[in-house]
Amino acid sequence: QVQLVESGGGSVQAGDSLRVSCVASPVDSGRTFSNYAMAWFRQGPGKEREFVGSISWSGAHTLFAESVRGRFAITRDNAKNTVYLQMNSLKPEDTAVYYCAASNRGYGSNWYEYDYWGQGTQVTVSS
Numbered sequence: 001q002v003q004l005v006e007s008g009g010g011s012v013q014a015g016d017s018l019r020v021s022c023v024a025s026p027v028d029s030g031r032t033f034s035n036y037a038m039a040w041f042r043q044g045p046g047k048e049r050e051f052v053g054s055i056s057w058s059g060a061h062t063l064f065a066e067s068v069r070g071r072f073a074i075t076r077d078n079a080k081n082t083v084y085l086q087m088n089s090l091k092p093e094d095t096a097v098y099y100c101a102a103s104n105r106g107y108g109s110n111w112y113e114y115d116y117w118g119q120g121t122q123v124t125v126s127s
Contacts, residue, residue, distance in 0.1 A: 002026070002036070002116040004100045009121030017088045020121055022100030024081045033081040034058070037107035039114060040074065040085045042096035042123075052098070054107035055083065063107055068094075090125045097122050 008020035022040075024033050039054035053064040055074045062074050068087075076083040083100060098121050101114035 002102050004102060004116055004118035006098065006100050006118045006121040009098060009123045011124040011126065012090055014091055014125055014127045016090050016125075017086070018090060018123060019087070020085045020098055020123065022083045022085075022118055024083075024102060024116075032078070034078040036102040036104065036116075038074075038076060038083040039101045039103065039107065039109075040083075041099045041101060041111060042094075043099070043120075044093070044096040047096070049099070049111060051109040051111070052085070054109065056107045061107060063109060065109070087123070090123075092125050092127045095123060095125050 040052040
C-alpha cells in the first residue's frame with residue numbers, strides 16, 4: 001500500500017503561480033517511491049476528473065494535457081518520496097481539486113492506470 005498526501009493548495013489570482021506537493025508513505029515491502037510513475041489529475045466544479053500531467057519513475061519523461069502544456073511542470077525528488085506540480089500563469093479554469101496518483105505501470109494519461117490516490121488539495125484561481 002502507498003499513502004499519498006497532497007499539500008500546497010490555496011487561493012490565488014489569475015496569472016499567479018502555485019506549487020503543490022505530494023508525499024508518498026509508506027511504500028510496499030521491496031518497493032520504493034522510485035518504482036512508481038506519478039501523475040496529477042484534477043476535478044473542477046461540475047466536471048469529471050481529468051488528467052493534468054505525469055512523470056516517469058526516473059523523472060526523465062513527462063506528459064501533459066494540452067490545456068496545461070507550457071504552463072505546468074512536474075518534478076520529483078525520489079530521496080524525499082515527493083512529487084511536485086508547479087503551476088504558472090494560472091487561469092480561473094484551473095480551479096479544481098488536484099489529486100496525486102501513483103502507478104505500478106507507466107506514466108499514462110488514463111485514471112485506470114493508477115493504483116493509488118491521494119485525497120486531493122483545492123486550488124482556486126480568481127479573476
